[in-house]
Amino acid sequence: MAYILIAEDEEVINELIAKNLTAVGHKIYQTFTGTETLKAINENRFDLALLDVMMPGMNGFDVKRRIENDTPVIFVTAKQSLTDQLTGLSLGADDYITKPFDMLVLLARIENILRRTMKNTTIYRINNCVIDTESRNVKVNGEDVHLTTQEFNLLEALVINRNLALSREKLIELAWGFDFMGDNRTVDVHIQKIRKKCNLEKEIATVYKYGYRLEYKK
Amino acid sequence: MKLNYRQKLYFYILVIFLIFFNGGIFSVAAIQNSKNIKAQQENLLIQNNIVLQQIISDVEVVYSSRPQSIPLIIKQHGARQKANGILIQVETDSQEYIYSSFDSQISFVGSDPTKINYKIDTVNGEKTFLAFSKLPQPFDNYNVITGFSMQAVFDDWRDTIRVVVALSVIFSSIISVVLYISLNQLTKPLMAISRAASKFGEGNYSVRIREMSKDELGDTARNFNLMAERITNQMDNLESMANDKQRLIDDISHEMRTPLTAIRGYVHYLQTAKLTEEEYYNTLNIIDRQADRMQKLSEGVLSFTRLRNENADRTTVVNLADLLNDIAKAYSIKAQRDNIYLSVKCPSYLEIKGDRLLFESLIGNLVDNALNACADTAIKRVSVTAHSRADKTVVQIEDTGIGMSKETLENIHKPFFRADKSRSRRRGGAGLGAALCKEIADMYNIDIKYTSRLGSGTTVSLIFTT
Structure with a gap:
């Protein structure tokens, strides 16, 4: 879907981000040092770069300063101080996320930026169902399908985190917000409706004792 | 009023000094004056004797032939002596007033008739030396009181006092100024030490004393600097030790965070992603390696801290x-x-x-x-x-x-x-x-x-x- 650079000197973390981004369908490029990262960004055309601040060779801030094109940047770092966040944002970064981070949060932020910068990513085509997250519009075989707000939110969460399972709790959080007091079963009822309405019976798989996953291969 | 050390020192020294200085010159002047008076008195006693002898010899001449002319002779003497500035009063034991060149009658009776009695008294507003003597026998019923003016001596004394007071005022003011300046100069290092110490006490640990004399105060200043240096060093040491410890803790938490993030992330990945069996076992291996890394880290930190607390x-x-x-x-x-x-x-x-x-x-x-x-x-x-x-x-x-x-x-x-x-x-x-x-x-x-x-x-x- 998008071509994303992962700059992170910790190999395991780099690999972890890579695995998750690959799972949701992004193409990735991994770098481990500052100099390597700068070279990669200036020589390629990435849709987004995830920059670690503490990298050997050159730190993430310096890399950002020297980028010659307008690649969107998210700083990923263990540094939590406010000044560092401000430095990051004042350098023109699109977002800032601190370690340890929740992978789903990172995915959501990536999606956010991609939605802003790449118009085409707002439209997902799964089976014969077309979902436009920008206009919040769903079509099956070219015909509009009416979804309630909650149903659409659920579907959107599944689409953004496609190929990753989402727990029922997580789905409630994403679709209803933290303060929703409803039963986990509510999720099941809504999922049943989405499956029927959008013709995604097979694609939205039930993960045993956990939640749901939208399975989708390009 | 609150005086600082320098002011107290100045005040005490000045008071003590002025008391002794002024007391000293006044007593020197007083001693000199009393010596003058004594010498004058002796001189006057001799003059008194001369006057008496002249009277006696004249009286002796007329005594046998014309005793009634004694008062006349005395009067003549009185008039002559008055011209010399010597006043005379003669009376008899029976208080019979014979002659006086004094403006008013003097009543002065010597306590000891065998000697010449004298005193200094004010007569007509002038300090006067009065001597009381009895003429020898057979004229011993005649009492002679002579008066010599001593006003000059007392005027001298007054002049001396005036000069002494003026000098004392001048010297005292000069001394107080000089003392103030020299004390200021002398206590400068002390003030510097005091200022430095109070700054140091307020937490300005970089303060050092620059004014140094080659005496005890200079030694104190040097010792103060030495002490400040030691304290600063000690504090730097403690601070760097605390920093080291803090850095170790920061480093440990940072070192722990990466494997922890990795473990949590991979576990989550296992939970959520649909994996092949190979991918599944690979992920488990990664988790295992990260757990191993944490264990090594904890062992390392443990032996590190244990070492720091152990005796060799x-x-x-x-x-x-x-x-x-x-x-x-x-x-x-x-x-x-x-x-x-x-x-x-x-x-x-x-x-x-x-x-x-x-x-x-x-x-x-x-x-x-x-x-x-x-x-x-x-x-x-x-x-x-x-x-x-x-x-x-x-x-x-x-x-x-x-x-x-x-x-x-x-x-x-x-x-x-x-x-x-x-x-x-x-x-x-x-x-x-x-x-x-x-x-x-x-x-x-x-x-x-x-x-x-x-x-x-x-x-x-x-x-x-x-």
Whole structure:
């Protein structure tokens, strides 16, 4: 879907981000040092770069300063101080996320930026169902399908985190917000409706004792 | 009123000095004056005698022939003496008033008739020396009172007093000014010390005293500076120790965070992603390695802190050759795996004193580092040698590895410092090896010296002082 650079000197973390981004369908490029990262960004055309601040060779801030094109940047770092966040944002970064981070949060932020910068990513085509997250519009075989707000939110969460399972709790959080007091079963009822309405019976798989996953291969 | 030390000192010295100074000149003047008066008195007594003798001789002449003309003679004498400035009054024992050149009658009766009695009194507003004498027999019913003016002496005295007071005022003011200035000058270092001490007390630890005289105050100032220097050093030490500790804690939490993030992230990945069996086991392996890394980290930190709190055992004798051979044996598998030639050369008589396990850990760590440095180089050789020189035993661990940069050498003893993060982590280090070595070496006063060049290898010398 998008071509994303992962700059992170910790190999395991780099690999972890890579695995998750690959799972949701992004193409990735991994770098481990500052100099390597700068070279990669200036020589390629990435849709987004995830920059670690503490990298050997050159730190993430310096890399950002020297980028010659307008690649969107998210700083990923263990540094939590406010000044560092401000430095990051004042350098023109699109977002800032601190370690340890929740992978789903990172995915959501990536999606956010991609939605802003790449118009085409707002439209997902799964089976014969077309979902436009920008206009919040769903079509099956070219015909509009009416979804309630909650149903659409659920579907959107599944689409953004496609190929990753989402727990029922997580789905409630994403679709209803933290303060929703409803039963986990509510999720099941809504999922049943989405499956029927959008013709995604097979694609939205039930993960045993956990939640749901939208399975989708390009 | 609150006076500071300098003001008190000034005030006391000035008061005491002025009392003694003025008292001194006044008493000198007074003594001089009383001497003058006494001399004058003696002089006047002699004059009095002369006057009396003249009267007596004239009286004697007329006494037998014309006693009635005695008063006349006395009057003549009185008139003549008055011209000389000497006043005379003559009366008889029966208070019969014969003659007086005084403006008013003087009543002065001597207590002792056998002597000449005298006193100083004010007559007509003038200080006058009065002498009372009886004429000798047979004229002893005549009492003669003579009066000599002493006003000049007293005027002199008054003048003297005036001069003395004027001088005293002038000198006192000069003295008070001079004293003020010199005290100011003298107490300047004291004030500087006081100011510095109060600034120091307020927390300005960089304050030092610059004014220094070559006396006790200067010594005090120097001692103050010395004390300030010591305190600052001590505080710097404490601060750097606290910083070291804080850094260690920060570093530990940072070091823990990465494997933790990894473990959590991969577990989550296992939960959510649809994986093939191979991917599944690969992910489990990653989690296992990260857990292992955390365990090594916790062990390292534990031995690090334990070392810091332990007392050194300095009595146990350890045979160096045995120790080095044991270490070589322990690392031989690793050396063989990476095709590294590991050799030990040590005379059998060399001995060191201390805890064998700690020495094993120290030298073992260094050998391990040397083996790691040789892992990817063309020439792979690690040699451990020992020799003794004077009272020193030296163990050298030499490798033909990748070497270290200047920056690495400077930071090598810092916990969690890594020359190349990804490489050393891949080899499973927690980043505490060299720091642990330094800790053990410090415990036994062992000198660790690293000499290294990038690309040509490293030599570590352990110098044991016995």
